[in-house]
Amino acid sequence: MSEINTKISSENQNFSKFAITENFTCIRFLDQNKERFELEFNLEKGTSFNTFLIKSNGELFIIHPPEKQYLNSFNKVIYNFFDQFHLDKINIITGHINPQMIETIKNISTQFKNIVITCSNPGFKLISELWNQRNPNLENFVEIQLPKINIIKKELNLELDNLLLDLIPIPTARWPGGLIIYERNQEILISEKIFSAHIASEYWSETNRISTEVDRKHFYDCLMAPMSNQVISITEKIAEYDIKTIAPLHGPAIEYSLKSFLNDYIRWGENLSKNNPKIALIYASAYGNTASIGDALAKGINRTSVEVESINCEFISNDVLIKSIQNADGYLIGSPTLGGHAPTPIVSALGTLLSEGNRDKPVGIFGSFGWSGEAIDLLESKLKDGGFKFSFDPIRIKFSPNKPKIKELEEIGTHFGRKIIKEAKRNSRKSDTGMITSKTDPKLQALGRVIGSLCVLTASKGKDENNIKGAMLASWVSQASFSPPGLSIAVAKDRSVESLLQIGDAFALNILSEKDFKEPLKRFTKPFAPGEDRFEGLNIELTPNEQIIIPESLAWLDASVKERMECGDHWVIYAEVLHGNILKSDSLTAVHHRKTGANY
Template sequence: MSVINTSSLLENKNLSIFEITENFICIRFLDQNKERFELEFNLEKGTSFNTFLIISYNDFFIIHPPEKEYSKLINEVISNFHDEFKFNKINIITGHVNPKIIETIKLISVQFSNLTLTCSNPGFKLISELWNQKNPNLKTFIERELPVINIVKKELYLELENISLKLIPVPTARWPGGLIIYEENQEILLSEKIFSAHLASEEWSETNRMSTEINRKHFYDCLMAPMSNQIVSIAEKISELDIKTIAPLHGPAIEYSLKSFLNDYIRWGENLSTNNSKIVLIYASAYGNTASIGDALAKGVNRTSVEVESINCEFTSNDELIKSIQNADGYLIGSPTLGGHAPTPIVSALGTLLSEGNRDKPVGIFGSFGWSGEAIDLLETKLKDGGFTFSFDPIRIKFSPNKPKIKELEEIGTHFGRKILKKAKQKIRKSDTGMISSKTDPTLQALGRVLGSLCVLTASKGKDENNVKGAMLASWVSQASFSPPGLSISVAKDRSVESLLQKGDSFALNILSEKDFREPLKRFTKPFSPGEDRFEGLDIELTPNDQVIIPESLAWLDASVKERMECGDHWVIYAEVLHGNILKSDSLTAVHHRKSGANY
């Protein structure tokens, strides 16, 4: 892989250009923005958008055009190549379809009128709906005639000059227009959203598997997990191809241990497809805002080990919807408001839920809107009149959620999942025929004798309106190293603060005193409502890294997360201690005594 050095475009620091082979090029648009609010950007490592260009005879192919923020750059790129190759026609191949990509395609069509689009059948439906629909998130609106569109209904081969492309539709609930592309000569897979990671990487490929694994797993957990069955099927299909390189839509290419990586993707999905409780998440999303709300709720539910099945009702048959509703232990349904109404597919799905849904199972509704929220009102009224019980107040968000709202949505999802689990456990207890209780299991009793310091972990991330805080009571804490000074903490997967403890994040460990632990114990063991301020009314101070020190602490440590390891229903976090202080030298550390290793 070589970087093209002759182009003046390389003077732009937000752009990297890689020559895959002659006349086959990757343009990587770099975004160093660390304060994006979307769920999957929580690692705050920026991102990149990979677009691919092919020059073949008199045609110029653009595969995976970027979003609107890069439209000026992509037009500059096209102009540079046009000056050199004098092509007559532009062919755009796209699977990922959203309003921002539509705007980019429109801007290209303004500059180059001889343009053809190639997409899947669901992609065609999305493009047709969005092409002249005004997006309230965008200040400008370009009205253009719909270009000529080639529809890929099954696998399609394109034989170009020294390049052989296989176009493979891969529809999913989140991205129904999904279209991956396999170049047979170079054995490279352009995998679109699948296998992506949000990293602003200037290198063509990752240095090794471990260097990006946590980023790819985070992306998977945020967006792929609710449709794990579909993703497993796609990964199994891809594994049959001879692949040397996977180049996703976001992040560096993958060239090392590809078979192992594909196996991991399949394993992650299969681990979610268990006999655990399940909820069905039904939605439609015109501009992606309602889908973002659903993503956050789903991530929160998944933390509790409850499985989420995501269904985009615009692209799901009624028979599939009925089956999912009948097999679910709870329901989430979300809708945008378009022109004062809910989209027709949501109205139809609502009718199916009313006729097939179990009134004894909890339901939650959500939606986004631009000027009004009639669709959410419709969902609320119909389900309430239909005898359903709401697990939480209807979620109404104007346009898109910010970072604190995303975290609150995750917490709502976790609360929803816990209610499902609580109901499932009640059924198990009723059917228990006298098995030995964990309270009398000698192994668990012995495990409970392992002691830990009683602490309050606090974490703060982001600035101003993007600031998010969290806290939890922690007793599974231990010093882990001398040089550098380090400690390990075990954090349950369903803890809200877990999302603030990614590699590179900072936190404070407030070690409690045996004399003064009761007040913080009472505060931080009581359940918090989603979005509730954990520190309201406290006279707090801050560490050098702006982490929260709570009153009554015996001592505090300011630490940075270096490693994370998944261990059953917990994450074990190793952190390097950077700062610390003793606040009460005349007191001893509070210790947590347990009778059983089956619970806290």
């Protein structure tokens, strides 16, 4: 794979060209911006967008045109192709549709006349709805004629110069217009959102499996997990092809770990479907903001081992919706407000939930809005009048959630999932893990004799309005290395602070004194409401890495996460200690003694 890396004028962007064949090129647009609000960008490694260009018989095929933010760079590339190769027609092939991508296609259609768009039937519906949507406050709106659209019903085969393309629709709840493309001669699969990772990488492919594993798992957890059954089916279908390279929409290509990565996608999905309680997450989303709220709620729920079934009611049959509602142990329903109303598919789905839903099961509602919010009021009033019981106050977010709000949404999801688990345990009288957890079990009594220092882990990330903080009581702590000085901490998957302990993140470990541990113990063992400030009223100080020191600490350590290992219902975090100090030299460390290993 040959590469030409080209810098452009934008402060945070550049792009790379990768020549796959003489007439088949990947343009990777890189974005170093680490302050994006969406949950999927929480690892703060920037992102990239892969667009593919094919020259064939005087025509240019654009596979997955980039979003509006890359438009200036993209225009330079397109004009260069037309000037160099004297092309007279543009064929746009796209699956993932959103308003930002529509703006790019509009821009192309105003500059080049001979244009055809190829997409799936759900993709056609989305393009038609979004094409001339406008902000009601926007003046001088000019309608642009929609280009000719070629709709793919099942699969479409294209024979181009030295290339054979199979276009295969892969509709999912999150991306109903999904479309993967397989090029038979090079055995390359353009997988769109599936298998993506948000990394601003200038290299064509991963350097090894480990180099992108954490990022791809994070992308999966944020966006694929709520529709894991659909993703498993798609992955199994993809595995039937002879593939040398997977080129996703975001991030580097997958070559070295291709087979193991396909197996990972199936395994991750199967782990979410082991007869766990289920929540039906029903939504519609005009601009992606309501979907982002649902993603954050789902991420929090998944920490509790509850399965989330994501249902985009705009693209699902009523029979499937009824079955999902009847099989669910709880319900979430979300809607945008468009022109003062809820979208028609949401109104229809609400009617189905009212007629088929179980009033004894918990429900939550959410939505985004721009100027009003009537759709959320409608959901609230109808469900309340219908006898449903709300697990949390309706979530109303103007436009899009910021990072602190995303974290709060995750916490709301975790609380909701815990409620479902608690009810499932009450009904089954069995542990959700299938383990014997009786306090009289000898092995658990013996395990309980393992002791640890009583500590408070604190973590802070981001600046100003994007600052998010968390804390937890920790006693499963141990020194892990001499050089460099390091420690290990076990963190339960459903802990709110876990999302702040990714590789590269900083935290402080506050080691408590046996004389002064009672007050912090009381504070940090109480249940916190989602979004509640754990440090309100405390006279805190900061470490050199701007992590939080609580006043009762005997000593503190400033650390950076280097490794994470998944261990059952916990993550084991290995961190390098960067700074530290003793605050009370005349006191001993508080030690947590237990009688059983069945709980903390």
